Structure formats: C-alpha cells, structure tokens
Amino acid sequence: MSAHPAAPAVESSGADLVVVLNCGSSSIKFAVYDGGVDPLPRRALWNGKVQGIGGPSPDFGESGVEPFAIELDGGTPYRSALALIRDRILARLAGRRVGAVAHRVVHGGSKYFEPVRVDAGVLEDLRSFIPLAPLHQPFALEAIAILLREYPRLPQVACFDTGFHHTIPKVEQILPLPYDAWERGVRRYGFHGLSYAYMATALPERHGDAARGRTIVAHLGSGASLCAMQDLESVATTMGFSALDGLMMGTRTGALDPGAVIYMMEIEKLGLEEVGRMLYHRSGLLGVSGISPEPRVIVRHEGDEGEAGERARIALALYVRRIVREIGAMAAVLGGLDMLVFTAGVGEHNAFIRERVCRDLTFLGVALDDAANEAHAATISAPDSRVRVAVEPTNEEWIAARQALECLS
Template sequence: MASSGADLVVVLNCGSSSIKFAVYDSGVDPLPRKPLWNGKVQGIGGPAADFGESGVAPFAIALDAGEPYHAALALIRDRILARLAGRRVGVVAHRVVHGGSRYFEPVRVDAGVLDDLRGYIPLAPLHQPFALEAVAILLREYPRLPQVACFDTGFHHTLPKVEQILPLPYDAWERGLRRYGFHGLSYAYMATVLPERHGAIARGRTVVAHLGSGASLCAMQDLRSVATTMGFSALDGLMMGTRTGALDPGALLYLMEIEKLALDEVGQLLYHRSGLLGVSGLSPEPRVIVRHEDDQGETGERARIALALYVRRIVREIGALAAVLGGLDLLVFTAGVGEHNAFIRERVCRDLAFLGLELDDDANAAHAAVVSTAGSRVRVGVEPTNEEWVAALQARSAIMPA
C-alpha cells in the first residue's frame, strides 16, 4: 500500500556508547519491516566517535566532551529533521530494557512513568539509564511529542511462575525480586518471522539463541516464552562479551569479603571486565579471539579456553531448555554473533549432535536461512533480528490503536 502521508515513527535504541535509530512510515499498512532510513552514532564518550546512516558512509564526528550523549542525540535529531521533507514525527519509540514487575505492555511515557523506570536502572545499567536520558531530553524539548517505552522484559510475561520465582524467602517475590528475562523485542520478532520461514514447526519446541554483545536463550512453545536464561538482571545466563553470565554467588561474597572489592568495583568487574574479554584478555568479539587460537603460549591458551567456555555455556543452557520443552524441534541463531559467526554455530551444533542435530557445512558457511541437513532431527535456522521494527509497531499501536 502506498504511503498516505501520515506521521513517521522514530525508534531510538540507546546504549552506553552508541545510539541506533530508525524511521518508519506509519501511513503504510502493514508497517514495512525495512525502515525509510536508519543510522547509528557509535563511540560516544570515546576518542573516535562516528556517525553513519542509510546511503551515507560512516564519518568521524566531534561530540561535546562535557555532554557527549546529549550531543549525539542532537545530531540524530538534526539529521532526522533535515530529511522530513514536510512530514511530521508522530511518535518516538524507545527500547527500554527493564519494565520491572509493573510494565509489560508498551506505555506512553510521562514524568511519572519516567520516574518509575529510573528505579530499574540498577538492574540494567548498560542500557536503562541511557534510554531514559533520551526520553527525558525529548520530554523537555518536545513535551507534546508522544514517546512510547517498549520493554525487553515484556515478551517474557508469559513465563510460568516456576520460571520466574527465585529460591529466596518468599517475600522477595512479593517485593519484585524475580526472573524477568530480556531481549524481548528480538524474541517478539522471532515469534512473528519464524512461522513465516519454518511453518508449523516454529510453533513446536523452539529455542532461539540471541547471541550479541549481550546474549540469552529463549525457549518457546506455541511462539510464547516458557523459559529463558537471563533472569532478574541482564547479568544472568550465558557468558557474554564483557559480562559473566550466571556466576556462583559465593564468588561475589569472596571478592567482597576476602579481596575487599567495593560494590562499584564488583559491578565494573561483572559488567565490563569479564566474559570473553576477561577470559581471553583480547576482545569481547569471538571473531577476533578465534584468530589467536593457534598462537603459542598464554595468548593462544586463553583464546582457546575463552571460546570453549563460551560455547560450553551455550550448549549447556540449550540442553537445559530442551529438557524443559521435552525435546527440541527448531534451534534459531540471531543477533550479531549468532547471525554472522559460522564457526560459533558449528561448534555449538557439533556438541548438540546427541539431539540428532546435523549441520550442513556449506549452508552454515553461507549463513543460509536453514543450516541443518534434510535428515537432521532438529532444524537449525539463522534469522536476522529486527528489534526496531517491533518497537515501531508497538509504539504505533500504543498511540494509534485500531
């Protein structure tokens, strides 16, 4: 359907050092999965920030050293305004990582909602404060512009209570200490696209592996979340680029009681200095670490053990989710590592051969949509995620209900 000249939807996905944006035409129904244009500012707060967008090669930018995040948002605002061509922005959608025990559905943000969401910053410190800073700036500069928070925790609202509750005294549950799950916008997209790609099999016993700088798995039954690896915070579950994933809490007690690390030092360790980066000493990126596996000495040994641990944690958790599901019909890899690192997929699938899973090496090397053999008892897919489209769809529905 051709555009009606209706308002535009702008999606902001804000992290600590980058801001991604995408612009969609709300006058097209159904909403196109490809944006009119999109872009990204990265390196915010560092020595070499750059900006890139559709049709424009990335170029270096200078951001105000005092308030680089504000400057990056202002740059995005100005670039969008320059390309409106007489159109109007009708709503801004924000990916907000944590909605706590109160917010599951997309919600229009006002000052009260913003204050509520600030209470969840300690649970997602790499993302929550930056998304909310963008909301606050726009509320101040454009108070009449609708803004909608779209929650990464929302998709997991279908988790049964046995998957949500923590083995703490029961009053912890009543205070909101529970397993929430994350990467929900990505999994919501998978729930839409996987039946289109794989038909009825997608409604069976499915595990989606969202492997990026942050990483988690989601077990789906009938396209609904029934178990996931991230829990109360975005630290739980799989080993990640710089985050530990699941960790014996006794190790934290030791670090604080015996090694006398302060609370902020422990936070830095868990979020920024661990995972692939911490074990390898090289990089949070598997594609960088793998180049050093054949190195001699400690460098090679640490590269090998980092990747082996990364894969082992993924395999172990897929096995656990398969047990919860009572078997496995479909395994799907998505996000940056999952979509683009064939060697990670190969190693994970090799260790899951006991499930009857067989990988097609040529298809895997080509990043095909289906990378398992015809005879594999478990189908294995690779599917690009599209969190921005889900956020745009949710925001449009929130302010312009059918």
C-alpha cells in the same frame, strides 16, 4: 551541519513517521519508519548510529552515507549525540511530521510489560529500575527526558525487553530466595524481548507450523540469552533478574556462583562499584581471553603459542560450552527440541560458533549442513537432522515501531 555529508532523500507515504531509538552507554541507534503504510514495512526508510560516545573519536553513520567523524560536546556528549540525530532527522523530513518516538527500554520491572506512553510519572517509575539494567536503562531514560522537555506533545512509547517473557510460568520466574523477595519484585524477568517478539513473527512465516513446536532461540550478540518457546510464547529464558545471568557474553559473566562474588568482596576487599565493573565490563569473552569481547577476533588467536593462544582457546570453548549447557537445560524444560534458531550479531554472522554449538548437540539429533552454515542460509540443518536449525536476522527496531503504533492507536 554543512560540514557533514548530505543525506539522500527518501520516499514516503506522506503520513506520520515513527522514530525508534535504541540507546546504549556509548552508542545510539536510530531507525525511521513510515507509519502511514499498513502493514508497517519491515525495512526502515533510513537508519543510522552514533558510536563512540564519550570516547576520543566518535562517528556517525546512516543508510546511504559513509560513516564520518563527528565532534561531541565534551561536557554533555550524550545530549550532543541526540541533538545530532535530531538534526539529521529534521533535515530529511521534507515537510513530513514525526508522529511518535519508540524507545527500547530494557527493564519494565514488575509493573510494565506492555508498551506504554511515557509521561513524567512513568519516567519516574522507569528510573527506579536503573539498578536492574545499568548498561542501558539510564541512557534510554535520558533520551526520553530530553525529548519530554524539548517536545512535550510528541508521543513517546517505551517498549520493554522484559515484556515478551511475561508468559513464563511462576516456577520459572521465582528465585530460590526468601519468599518476600518475590513479593518485592526480585524475580526472573528475562531480556532481549523485542528480538524474541520478532522471532515469534518471522519464524512461522518462514518455517510454518514447525516454528510453533519446541523452539529454542539463541540471541547471541554482545549480550546473549536463550529463549525456550512453545507455540511462539516464552516459557523459559536464561537471563534472570538482571542482564548478567545465563550465557557467557562479550564482557558479562553470565551465570556465576554468588559465593565467588562474596569471596572477592570479603577476602579480596573489592568494593561494590568495582565488583559491578568487573561483572559487567571486564568479564566474559574479554575477561577470559584478554583479547576481545568478539568471537571473530578471538578465533584468530587460537593458533597462537603460549598463554595468549591458550586463553583464546579456553575463552571460546567456555563460551560454546555455556551455550550448549543452557540449550540442554531449555530442551529439558520443553521436553525435547524441534527447532534451534540463531540470531543477533554473533548468531547471524559467526558460522564457526554455530558449527561448534551444533557439533556438541548431536545427542539431541542436531545435524548441520556445513555448506549451508558457511553461506549463512536460512536453514542450516542437514536433511536427516531431527532438529531444524535456522538462522534468522532479528529486527528489534521494527517491533518497537509496530508496538508504538499499536499503543497509540
């Protein structure tokens, strides 16, 4: 550790700390919160990320320290990344204690909706849901398993991205399959629940009772979904049984005619594993554009001549079209629209995506304030807009930390 830059000291109440881990396939985000302050501060004491796990040039960055290159064990890079995070946290404890670790777990299946303390039995249950969220579930569970072995007395709490959508009615949950599929747990679950749970807290604080009306939140990141809220509860969402459904995403298809998949398997002889890679990793913005999964990169090529420019233009047009189409569907479920909220990486930082979406929603009474939109203001709708349009940064880590403390209290 001596070759790595030292982390600056942080102030704390001296009480137990809560560590939040958000584990993906190639990155691990972490945040540390002071569990001794009530209410729990929304700003972490410090946070950071290991990225590029499994790749040729991983790096580590945390608050107060410039990202720096790291070396991970080639045989067990994920375990090595977790060990690095553990060592960095231990180096900054200054005599304090980690009282709990909260994990963002994407899928709780039909059994888990509320945060739960994880033991060996719960871990085994959660492993059975790996096929429902193969991009995230196995990595969160690997981190939990490692900590269970190394620190068996350390409380670990699983916080579920599916939990917030437990309020959607059965007519939204059930899929048009034979009824015994419902009885086996094949249903619409919905995801990004920690983000939407934060919106349910932050929006009324900023916008008052207006947020309690007919609200659609657009969580637009590398994964993307919409949530229709009424009185701050989920009543409909675009992601379904898996995180493949709904909006077009960075590398995922979103809603897709299953007949196209059957065709590719039957006629083009694609195997199940190859189809899975295509749907999760090679589709969406990346697949259509051939350039990038990120709109801010693709937009630079819209003016290019030839096929490259055409693919860039159609990729962004399709991305926006799918968002607009699904907002229309959510508005129909709500019986109208009072507030539209953009959040997550693309939603918070890409003004041109917000502008294009709102331009196509004028039929709902959406009118944008262009200057406010370019400035990423909290409210970006024009004064005469019938729909309030907002930009609200999400804070999934804080929600996970708060849920862990509530679960263990």
